[in-house]
Amino acid sequence: MPTILSPDDLITRLRSSDDTVRGPAWQGAATAGAAAVKPLAGLMADGERETARAARRALWVVVRHAGRPGAAKEAAAVTHELILCLENQPVAVRHEVLWMLSEIGGDEAILPMAVLLSDPLFREDARCALTRLPGRKATAALRTAFTSAPEDFKFALAESLRTRGDSVRGYPTRKLVPSRPTTVRASNAG
Amino acid sequence: MKTTSLLLPRRSFLKAGAAALGTAAFGFPALLPSRARAATGRPGANGRLTLAYIGVGGRGMGNLNAVGPRLARGELAVAAVCDVDENRLAKALAKAGPGAVPYRDYRYILERKDIDAVVISTPDHWHAANMVHAAQCGKHVYVEKPACCTIAEGVAMARAARDHKVCVQVGSQGRSQEECFLANRYIANGNIGKVSQVTCWHYESPVDVNPVPDAAPPPELDWDLWLGPLAWRPYNAKYCHGTFRWIMESGGGQIRDRGAHVMSNALWIMNADRQVFAGSKDRASPVTIAAKGTLPTRGLWDTAVTMEVTYQFKNPDWTLGWSQPGVRLPYFDAEKAKALKIRDTYGAVYHGSRDKLIVWAGDGQTFTERKAIDWVPGPGAKTVHQSPEFDHYADWLQAIKKGGEPVMNIEAGVAAAYLTVLGNLSLILGRPLTWDPVKREIVGDDHARRLMSRPQRFPYVV
Numbered sequence: 001m002p003t004i005l006s007p008d009d010l011i012t013r014l015r016s017s018d019d020t021v022r023g024p025a026w027q028g029a030a031t032a033g034a035a036a037v038k039p040l041a042g043l044m045a046d047g048e049r050e051t052a053r054a055a056r057r058a059l060w061v062v063v064r065h066a067g068r069p070g071a072a073k074e075a076a077a078v079t080h081e082l083i084l085c086l087e088n089q090p091v092a093v094r095h096e097v098l099w100m101l102s103e104i105g106g107d108e109a110i111l112p113m114a115v116l117l118s119d120p121l122f123r124e125d126a127r128c129a130l131t132r133l134p135g136r137k138a139t140a141a142l143r144t145a146f147t148s149a150p151e152d153f154k155f156a157l158a159e160s161l162r163t164r165g166d167s168v169r170g171y172p173t174r175k176l177v178p179s180r181p182t183t184v185r186a187s188n189a190g
Numbered sequence: 191m192k193t194t195s196l197l198l199p200r201r202s203f204l205k206a207g208a209a210a211l212g213t214a215a216f217g218f219p220a221l222l223p224s225r226a227r228a229a230t231g232r233p234g235a236n237g238r239l240t241l242a243y244i245g246v247g248g249r250g251m252g253n254l255n256a257v258g259p260r261l262a263r264g265e266l267a268v269a270a271v272c273d274v275d276e277n278r279l280a281k282a283l284a285k286a287g288p289g290a291v292p293y294r295d296y297r298y299i300l301e302r303k304d305i306d307a308v309v310i311s312t313p314d315h316w317h318a319a320n321m322v323h324a325a326q327c328g329k330h331v332y333v334e335k336p337a338c339c340t341i342a343e344g345v346a347m348a349r350a351a352r353d354h355k356v357c358v359q360v361g362s363q364g365r366s367q368e369e370c371f372l373a374n375r376y377i378a379n380g381n382i383g384k385v386s387q388v389t390c391w392h393y394e395s396p397v398d399v400n401p402v403p404d405a406a407p408p409p410e411l412d413w414d415l416w417l418g419p420l421a422w423r424p425y426n427a428k429y430c431h432g433t434f435r436w437i438m439e440s441g442g443g444q445i446r447d448r449g450a451h452v453m454s455n456a457l458w459i460m461n462a463d464r465q466v467f468a469g470s471k472d473r474a475s476p477v478t479i480a481a482k483g484t485l486p487t488r489g490l491w492d493t494a495v496t497m498e499v500t501y502q503f504k505n506p507d508w509t510l511g512w513s514q515p516g517v518r519l520p521y522f523d524a525e526k527a528k529a530l531k532i533r534d535t536y537g538a539v540y541h542g543s544r545d546k547l548i549v550w551a552g553d554g555q556t557f558t559e560r561k562a563i564d565w566v567p568g569p570g571a572k573t574v575h576q577s578p579e580f581d582h583y584a585d586w587l588q589a590i591k592k593g594g595e596p597v598m599n600i601e602a603g604v605a606a607a608y609l610t611v612l613g614n615l616s617l618i619l620g621r622p623l624t625w626d627p628v629k630r631e632i633v634g635d636d637h638a639r640r641l642m643s644r645p646q647r648f649p650y651v652v
Contacts, residue, residue, distance in 0.1 A: 023487020030620065049403060050488055057492070064619050067637030075637075099421065103640055125421055128645035134636075156648035163645075174649040176323060178301070180412065182294035184279045 005029070007036040011043060014054045022050065026058035030065035033074060037062065037081035041097065045090045056096060067104040075104045083112045095125050102129035107137050114141035123153060131160040139164045237591065239306045239330075242270035244296040244320055246282030247431050249334055250311030253361075254285055256583055261287075265587075269305050272296045274412040275431070294412055296320060300327040307590065310334060311361075314447075315440040316418050318343035321358065321600075322652040325350035330590050332583070334361040336450035336610055337603035339442065342643030344467070344604035344611075345630055346652040351600040359586035359596040360603025362454035366577035366585050367556035369563065373540075373549045374459045374574045376562035382542030387509045388456045391516025392536040394496055395436055395443040398489025402427050419646035428490045436491035438614065439644070443493025444514055446610040451553040452538050454598065454606035456510055459540065459549075465503050467605035468627040475504035476633065477625040479609075481616035483514070499613040512613060521550055522559060532557055554582075615641055 005013065005025065010032050013025035029036065040062070043055035065071075066078040082105070085097045098116070101109045113130050116122035130138050143166065146157040158171035243254055250273070260266045268286045272293040273279040283292045293299055299308065300323055307330035310320045314336055321333045331351075337360045338344040351358045364370045377385060404424035407413035413425045420439060423429075435441030457463050468474035483497035494514065501510040521527040521534040537550040550557040567573075575597045577585035582598070589596040608625075615638060616623045624633050632638045646652065 019487040023485075027485060027487075049401065053490075060618075061620075064637070068619070068621055069635050069637075095421070102645075104637060124647060128421065128647065131645040132640055132643065134640070159648055159651055160645070163651075173651065175319070175651050176297050176300060176327070177649065178295045178297040179415065180294055181298070182276060182279060182292050184276050184283060184292040184294075186283070186288075186291050 004031050007032060007039050010036055010058065011039050011055075014040075014043060014058060015046075015048075015051055017048075017050075019050075022054045026054040026061060029058035029061045032058070032062050033066070034077035034081045037078060037085065041085045041089050041093050044093045044096065059096075060100065063100045063104055076106065076108075079105050079109055083109055086112050086116065091121055094122060098122065098125045098129040102132040105129075105133055107135065109133070110137050110141050114145060117142075117145040117149070117153075117157075124156065127156055127160055131163055139166055142166075238265060238267060239587065239590065240267045240269045240304055242272065242299045242302070242305045242308045242329075243268065243282065243286070244272045244299065244308050244310045244324075245312035245316070245334075246271050246273045247275070247278050247311065249361075250278075250309070251282060251285065253309050253311050253332070253334075254282060260583075260587075270299050270302065272299055274415040276410040278431075295415065297323070300324060300329065306330060307332070313416070313434045313440055314442065315339055315420050315434070316650075318347055318652050319419055319646065319650050321347050322350040325354045325356045325358070328354060328356065330357045330586075332359045332361065332586050333603070335454070335603065336442070336446045336607040337600065338607045339440070339446075339611065340642060340644050341608065341611060341630065341632075343652060344607060348467070348600050348604055350652075357586065357590045357596065358600040358603070359582065359589070360450075360598045360600060360606075361582070362451050362598050362603065362606060363554045363582040364451050364455040364552040364556045365458050365575070365597040365602075366580055366582035367554070368580040369558045370455055370458075370549060370552070370556040371574065371576050371580065372562045372565070373547060373556075373558040375567065375572070376558075376565050377459055377540055377542070377547060378461075378572045378574050379565075379567065381545065381562070381565060382540065382547050383544035385460065385508060385540050385542045387511070387541040388460065388538055389511040389516070389541070390449070390452045390456065390513060390536070390538040391518055392444050392448050392452065392512070392514050394514050395493045396491065397486040397495060398428050398436065398491040401489040417647070418650040421647060426490060433491070436493050438492050438618070441493070442610060442614050443497070445494070445497060445499065445512055445613050446607070448536055448553070449512055449610040449613070450603075450606050451551075452536055453510065453512065453609050454602070455549060455552045455556070456538055456540075457602070457605055457609070458597070460508060460510075462503065462508075463602045463605040464627070466608050466625070466627050467601050467630065470628060472628060473505070474627040477504070477612075477627060478502045478622055479612045479616045479625060480622040481613050483617050493614075494617055497613070497617065499616065501609060501613075510609070512609075519548055519550075521557065530555075 013021050016022045040055045040059040044052050046052040066075045082097050082101050086094055113126050116126035142160050149157055155171050155174055158168040161168050257266055268290050270291045271282040271286050279292050308324045310333040317333050318338050321331050324331050404426045407425035435447050464472050465474050479501055481499040483494035486495055497514040499512040521532050534550045540547045548559055578588050586596045623638055626633050
C-alpha cells in the first residue's frame with residue numbers, strides 16, 4: 001500500500017534535489033487529490049527545472065487518477081481547482097491546465113475555458129481542449145466564439161466545429177495550403 | 191471525396207487571404223507542370239512510378255537508399271525530397287540526384303500531379319496528417335511505423351486510404367522478411383500446435399540523464415513545422431530528431447517504436463489484425479489491456495523505462511505479452527549472430543500446445559529457429575503472404591501496379607499501432623482498459639475514451 005502524502009509533504013519531496021526522493025513522490029501522487037492541485041500548479045513555475053517538471057508530472061498523475069471510472073466527485077473536485085488555476089497561474093501553467101481539463105473537465109469547465117478563446121496567448125490550446133470535451137455545451141461555446149472571433153482564428157474554430165459534426169459556411173480548412181518554401185536550391189544537387 | 195469539398199484551393203487562398211494573413215511575403219516556388227507521365231496515383235505507361243520523400247532524416251535516408259537499385263534500373267524516379275531541417279534536406283537532395291526538387295513543406299509535393307506516391311519518414315506525430323493528406327491528393331503512400339499516435343488518427347488513416355483508393359504500406363518490414371515468412375508458414379501449418387501465448391521481449395527505453403533547458407531552435411530547423419499537429423512548446427535539444435521517440439506525445443517509447451515491429455509480426459502470425467481493428471461485419475470480441483511500468487525520475491523524456499503489458503484476446507483466445515526488458519533469448523548460432531550482427535535484444539516467443547518457436551528482432555532483420563527454416567511444406571500445406579524478393583518496398587510497388595493489399599496495409603499498420611497506443615494509455619492511466627475492435631473504441635472508461643483522440647494544432651489536422 002503506497003504512502004498517501006499530504007500536499008505539504010508532497011511539495012517538500014518534489015523540492016528535493018535527489019531523484020530517488022523526487023521521482024517516487026510525483027509517481028505516487030495519485031491520491032493527493034484536489035487539495036494538491038493549487039500547490040502543484042504553483043510549483044510548476046519553479047525556477048529549478050527538475051522540480052517544476054516533477055510538479056507538472058505529479059499534477060498529471062492526480063488528474064489521471066481522478067478521471068478513473070466511478071470517481072466523478074473526485075474528478076469534479078480536481079476540475080474545480082484546475083479551473084481556478086486558469087485565472088491566476090503563469091502562462092505555461094495555464095496552457096498545461098487547459099489540456100488537463102480536456103481530459104476530465106465537465107460542463108463547469110466550458111465557460112472558463114471558452115473565455116480563453118479570445119486571448120491570443122491561449123486560444124489555440126483552448127480550442128483544442130474544448131474540442132475534446134463531449135457534449136453540446138462545448139460545441140455551443142465554440143460556436144459562440146466563432147461568431148465573434150478575428151477572421152484568422154475563424155478557420156481554426158470552423159475546423160473544431162466540423163470535427164464535432166457542426167456545419168460551418170465558408171472558412172474551409174487550410175490543411176493543404178503550403179507555408180514557407182525552403183532556401184535549399186535544386187542546383188545544390190551533386 | 192467528401193473531405194476535399196471543404197478544401198480551399200491554394201490559388202483562391204492566396205488571392206483571398208494572403209495579405210490579410212501576412213503571408214504575402216512568402217515566395218512560393220514555381221510549381222512544376224505536370225509531365226503528363228500519368229494520372230496522379232497511377233504509374234505511367236512505362237510502369238515507372240514517380241516518388242517523393244517526405245522526411246529525410248535517419249530513417250528517410252534509409253528509405254531513400256533502399257530504392258537505389260530500382261532508381262538505377264529506371265523502375266522508379268525520385269522527383270522531390272522534403273524536410274523541415276535544411277541541413278538534412280540538402281544531404282538528401284544530393285542523394286536523390288539532379289531530378290529532385292527540394293521542399294520544406296510537404297504540401298507543395300501534394301500539389302504536384304506528376305508525383306504518384308510518397309514515402310513518409312517524418313516523426314511519428316506527423317504520420318497521420320502526412321498520410322491522410324497524401325491520400326486525399328491521390329498519392330499512394332509508404333508510411334513509416336508506428337502508423338499513428340492516437341486511435342482517432344488510425345481511423346482517419348484507414349478511412350482516407352479506403353475513400354481515395356490509394357495503396358498504403360506501413361513500414362513494419364518484418365512481415366516481408368524471409369525468416370518471418372518461414373516462421374509464419376511453420377506455425378500456420380500446425381507445427382507447434384495451437385498457439386495460446388506470445389511473449390515479446392525488448393530492451394528498455396533510455397533516460398534523459400543530462401537534461402538541458404529549452405532554447406532557440408537551430409537556424410536550419412523550422413521548429414513550428416516540425417511540431418506540426420502537436421501543441422506548441424519551446425524547442426529543446428532533447429526533443430527533436432531521433433529523441434522524439436522518448437516523448438509520449440510523439441514517439442511513445444520502445445513499445446510504440448519497436449512494438450510496431452515485434453507485435454506487428456505477432457498479429458500477422460496469429461492472423462489477428464482484425465482482432466484489433468475489425469470491420470463492422472467481423473465478430474471480434476473485446477480485448478483487455480493491462481500495463482504497468484517504471485517511468486524516468488528525471489529529465490525531459492517521459493516514456494516508460496521498463497514496461498509489462500498483457501493483451502488478452504478472445505475468440506480465438508490467446509495472450510500477447512510485451513515486456514521491457516523481459517527475458518532475452520540469445521540467438522542459437524553465436525558465430526552467425528556475430529558475423530551478421532544479428533540483434534537478439536528483442537524478439538518474441540510463440541508458445542504452442544506442442545512446441546514453441548522464437549522469432550528474433552522483427553524489423554528489417556528478422557530471424558527464426560532452424561526447425562522453421564528447414565521445414566518443407568508438403569502437398570496441401572497452407573500458404574501465407576510472401577512479399578516479392580522478401581522486400582517490403584517491392585511488396586508495396588507490386589500492390590500499386592497489380593492491385594491487392596500489401597502485407598502491412600494501413601489497417602494492419604493501424605492494428606499494430608493500436609496495441610502500442612493502448613498499452614501506453616493503460617500505463618499512464620494506471621488501470622486496465624477494454625477495447626472494442628468492431629466499434630474501434632475503448633469501453634467503460636469515459637476518461638480513457640477522451641484520450642482516443644488528441645486535437646491537433648491548426649492547420650496541421652487530419
